[in-house]
Amino acid sequence: MSLNRTKIINYLKEYVAKRNLKMLLAEEVSLPTSLTELVDLIVKDGNNIVFFSVLFQRTLSDPRLRKLIYLEVAKLSKLTSYANKVYLVVPEEYVKPTILDGKLLEDTGVGLISVTDNGVVKEIIPAKPFERELFPSMDKEVKRRLSALEERISRVEEVINKYREELNNVISSIKSLADQLARTRSEIDSIRATISSATIPARVETLVSEVEEGVRVELGEELPSFVKDNPWLYELSKRGKGE
Amino acid sequence: MISIEEYRRKYAFGEDYGTSEYKFGPVAERPEIIENRGFIIDKSSIVYRIAGITKNIIVGPEVSMYLGSREDMSRFLVYPMRDGIVSKDDERAWEVIYEITKYGLLKFRPKDPKFEGFYVTAALSAIAPKYMYEKVFEIHKRIDEEYGVVKAVTIIPQPLAVAIAQKTITCIVVESGHGNTQITPISRYPIRGAVISLNRGGAEANAITAEILKDSGYGDLVHEEKLVRMVKEAIGLIPRKLDEAMKKAREDKEKFRAVFKVPNTPTVIDLGDNSWMRFLIGEIVFDPENEIFESYYKRGMPRPRDTRLGDEVIRGTINLADAIIKSAQKTPLELQPHLYKRIILSGGNFAWKVPEEFKDVAVDAATKIKMLLRERKIDAVVELTRDPMYSVWKGCIVYSIAVPDDYLWSWRRMEGWYKWR
Numbered sequence: 001m002s003l004n005r006t007k008i009i010n011y012l013k014e015y016v017a018k019r020n021l022k023m024l025l026a027e028e029v030s031l032p033t034s035l036t037e038l039v040d041l042i043v044k045d046g047n048n049i050v051f052f053s054v055l056f057q058r059t060l061s062d063p064r065l066r067k068l069i070y071l072e073v074a075k076l077s078k079l080t081s082y083a084n085k086v087y088l089v090v091p092e093e094y095v096k097p098t099i100l101d102g103k104l105l106e107d108t109g110v111g112l113i114s115v116t117d118n119g120v121v122k123e124i125i126p127a128k129p130f131e132r133e134l135f136p137s138m139d140k141e142v143k144r145r146l147s148a149l150e151e152r153i154s155r156v157e158e159v160i161n162k163y164r165e166e167l168n169n170v171i172s173s174i175k176s177l178a179d180q181l182a183r184t185r186s187e188i189d190s191i192r193a194t195i196s197s198a199t200i201p202a203r204v205e206t207l208v209s210e211v212e213e214g215v216r217v218e219l220g221e222e223l224p225s226f227v228k229d230n231p232w233l234y235e236l237s238k239r240g241k242g243e
Numbered sequence: 244m245i246s247i248e249e250y251r252r253k254y255a256f257g258e259d260y261g262t263s264e265y266k267f268g269p270v271a272e273r274p275e276i277i278e279n280r281g282f283i284i285d286k287s288s289i290v291y292r293i294a295g296i297t298k299n300i301i302v303g304p305e306v307s308m309y310l311g312s313r314e315d316m317s318r319f320l321v322y323p324m325r326d327g328i329v330s331k332d333d334e335r336a337w338e339v340i341y342e343i344t345k346y347g348l349l350k351f352r353p354k355d356p357k358f359e360g361f362y363v364t365a366a367l368s369a370i371a372p373k374y375m376y377e378k379v380f381e382i383h384k385r386i387d388e389e390y391g392v393v394k395a396v397t398i399i400p401q402p403l404a405v406a407i408a409q410k411t412i413t414c415i416v417v418e419s420g421h422g423n424t425q426i427t428p429i430s431r432y433p434i435r436g437a438v439i440s441l442n443r444g445g446a447e448a449n450a451i452t453a454e455i456l457k458d459s460g461y462g463d464l465v466h467e468e469k470l471v472r473m474v475k476e477a478i479g480l481i482p483r484k485l486d487e488a489m490k491k492a493r494e495d496k497e498k499f500r501a502v503f504k505v506p507n508t509p510t511v512i513d514l515g516d517n518s519w520m521r522f523l524i525g526e527i528v529f530d531p532e533n534e535i536f537e538s539y540y541k542r543g544m545p546r547p548r549d550t551r552l553g554d555e556v557i558r559g560t561i562n563l564a565d566a567i568i569k570s571a572q573k574t575p576l577e578l579q580p581h582l583y584k585r586i587i588l589s590g591g592n593f594a595w596k597v598p599e600e601f602k603d604v605a606v607d608a609a610t611k612i613k614m615l616l617r618e619r620k621i622d623a624v625v626e627l628t629r630d631p632m633y634s635v636w637k638g639c640i641v642y643s644i645a646v647p648d649d650y651l652w653s654w655r656r657m658e659g660w661y662k663w664r
Contacts, residue, residue: 223252223644224272226630226637232407233247233645235431239658240650 003091005056008115009040012052012089015121016043024049031082038075040089048084048129051076052113055090062098069100077108085127087111095124247644254394256361257639258347259401260340260379262324262420266636267347269361270644274636275350277302281339282309283319302342326422326444327368327401329375341382348392360387360394362648362660364639369400369418369425369433370440373654380652380661387663395660397642397652400438402427404638405589405628413578414585415567417612419528419592421445424563426570428582435657437573439566442559443531443547445592448475451527454539455520461512470505474512477503480605481525481595483614485533488604492519498600522605525595529611532560564615583621586612589628589635 016023021043026036029049041052055072057065072088079086092114094100102125105112111127227233252270259266259274266274282301301309306320323329323336330336348361365379376398387393402416406429413430424441428434452475453465464470478501482488492499501514501521514520527536531547540546547559557569567586571579593608606614609625616623628634652661 223247224270224637224640226408226410227270227641227644230407230410230641231412232410232638232641235412236407236642236645237647239646241647 002058003056003115003117005054007119008054008056008089008091011115011119011121012041012054012113014119016041019045021045021050029082031079035078035082038079042083045085049082050085050087050127051079051083052087052089053079055088055094058091062096065094065099066101069094070104073104073108073110076110080109080130084129084131085111086130087113087123087127089113089115092116092120092122250357250359251362251644251648253355254353254358254361255640255643256348256351256363257636257643258344258363258365259404259635259639260324260327260365260367261635262327262422263322265343265347266633267350268636269351270640273633275347277304277343277346278306279324279339279343280306280320280322281342282306283321283335284309285319298342300338300342302339302346326420328371329378331372331374331378337378337382340379341385344379344382345386345390348386349390352390352392360392362643363393363396364404364643364646365396365398366401366404366635366639367398369402369427369438370423371400376657383661384663394664395648395662397646397658397660399639399642399658400427400433401425401635402589403429403433404635404642405587407638407641408630408634409587409628411585411587413581414587415571415582416587416589417563417567417593419444419588419590421591424566424590424592426567428570428574428578430574430578430582432658434574436553437570439552439557439570440550441547441557441561441563441566442550444590445472445475445528447527447531447547448479448524448592450544451536451539452479452524454542454544455514455517455523456512458520459512459514459517464510464512473505474503475524476596478514478521479524479595480521480597480601481529481608481611482522483604483606483611485522485526485530485535488522489519491604492522525605525611528592528608529563529615532558532562536560562615564612564619564621567612567616568619568621583616583623586623586625587628588612588625589631591631593627594631 013023024042024044026039026042029042031039031042038053039051040054043050043052053072053076055069057068060068069088069090076086076088086109088105088110090100090112095112095114100112105125109128109130111123112125114122114124116122222228254269256269257267257274261279263279264276265279266276268274280302284299284301300321309319321335321339323333323339329340348363351361352358363383365383367375367379379398380396383393383396402418402425405416405418406412406414411429414428416425416427416429418425418427422442422444424444426439426441428437449468449471453471456462456465456471456474480488496516496518499518499521501512501518503512504510505512523535526533536544549559550557552569552573557566561569571582574582588608595608597605597607607627609627613623613625616625630637646658646660648660650659652659
């Protein structure tokens with residue numbers, strides 16, 4: 001029984017199923033459309049996202065296959081932002097030094113899996129784990145939150161505008177009250193002037209004279225205790241006299 | 244017999260520019276007091292827009308209505324003086340001084356048609372530089388030009404005002420506040436060449452209190468300056484003799500145990516076996532040079548900076564009695580015994596309590612100075628001001644009443660009335 005691309009993928013699916021790994025769709029990992037054709041199988045291994053890319057070209061010579069694998073590995077290196085591990089899957093017969101360059105795979109971190117004609121899947125070179133960018137997978141969630149935030153901000157802006165309007169009303173009311181107060185003050189002043197120029201009855205005259213008497217008494221009050229008998233009064237009063 | 248003209252009696256005015264308070268007013272038993280600070284109005288604030296405030300700076304009791312967050316306080320609340328000094332180029336501080344001066348004078352502006360302005364005597368720190376005199380004159384002139392409330396103004400050093408209030412013509416006034424201590428011999432005039440200003444005051448007692456709290460396991464509390472000050476005032480004692488006081492306190496730990504409950508909190512500070520340290524708090528004010536403080540200086544407690552008297556450098560840690568003697572020695576030999584007959588202590592850093600049960604080992608500030616001088620073979624009469632809060636202002640009032648109207652300001656004498664009309 002000879003291998004083909006579909007068989008390899010099926011064997012691979014059996015292999016991951018045996019290991020209880022969950023298969024995912026390209027959409028679930030937010031893989032850009034331009035890169036989806038590079039990936040034949042996506043699985044979730046714990047928290048890790050693992051991509052498998054199958055290469056199958058039976059009719060080519062070894063040097064051409066070697067070149068093709070070079071190109072394939074170069075393309076797969078683009079996937080490292082979206083997966084924690086990336087595997088190149090090839091028929092077992094490709095696993096020979098004339099086709100594969102182990103150092104290339106080691107340098108790029110891309111792992112190698114071989115599949116035999118009878119469906120035995122073997123991990124030849126383990127893939128190096130990559131730091132997957134979280135952003136692509138969070139993109140939708142972030143967008144959802146951003147739009148919710150935008151909505152809330154616009155509601156807050158509406159409330160602020162409402163308060164600003166109310167505050168302006170308060171300011172204008174206060175200004176009008178201040179104007180009224182100024183007018184009232186000037187009226188009081190004019191009333192005061194009228195009263196003071198009016199004739200004062202005899203009874204009021206008596207009261208005023210009593211008050212003035214009181215003021216005179218206050219003026220004649222003793223000086224505070226710290227002034228009385230203070231030798232500095234004499235000392236300071238001589239300042240400038242002897243010069 | 245002195246006759247005080249009626250106008251002067253009515254319109255003498257005193258102004259005491261203290262670091263934290265401004266005391267002002269015409270002849271009376273007591274002055275008005277406001278805090279020496281101003282709140283700079285943030286013109287972008289809503290309050291400013293809706294309340295139609297026209298002033299840039301708020302002073303007096305109104306300030307408290309403008310205080311908002313802590314951030315506001317640090318941004319907009321300006322305390323213009325630091326240890327009695329206003330920086331020359333600190334325009335905001337000088338605007339605050341202008342506002343508080345205007346506030347005081349206008350508060351007492353009479354309606355009397357015969358009023359031609361107050362005779363104002365302002366008191367500044369003894370170490371106030373000449374530019375402060377110039378600025379204060381300028382401020383009064385400006386206020387008079389705007390409101391017609393100043394007929395003449397003069398400035399006297401605060402220690403002279405204290406001597407006047409104490410009715411003492413010849414004396415040494417030692418004024419000790421939070422940040423510095425000024426020793427001013429006075430004989431009819433302040434003897435300016437003998438004034439010593441030490442860079443230490445209540446702050447040093449606060450610093451040692453903080454160290455003691457750290458040593459006793461209360462290091463987390465020392466960042467609260469107010470709390471440290473409260474602890475100092477509650478447990479600090481001036482020792483009659485430090486060694487004896489410490490010995491007694493170590494022998495009878497329970498009697499001398501220093502416990503302080505922070506008001507309105509469950510926190511209780513108990514110095515326990517370290518209670519003998521309460522005597523260090525009082526001692527440092529008088530003798531920060533005592534070797535017991537060396538270990539604290541080595542551990543990072545700030546050592547008071549040295550100061551200069553003419554060509555001589557005076558150590559910041561000098562024993563206070565030695566500093567008084569040095570100051571007196573700058574005066575004529577004949578005068579010195581008269582000066583020692585009256586040493587007047589004023590300022591908050593000399594206000595120490597002596598609880599009845601500790602009278603055998605603790606003393607008040609006047610007794611301590613007297614004892615220190617006696618150890619140096621000088622018999623002195625030392626007293627605390629009778630009225631520490633108002634004595635400077637009282638001296639200003641007497642000065643305003645007594646100095647003749649025609650005795651004009653002289654920059655050489657630094658005395659007389661400064662007039663412009």
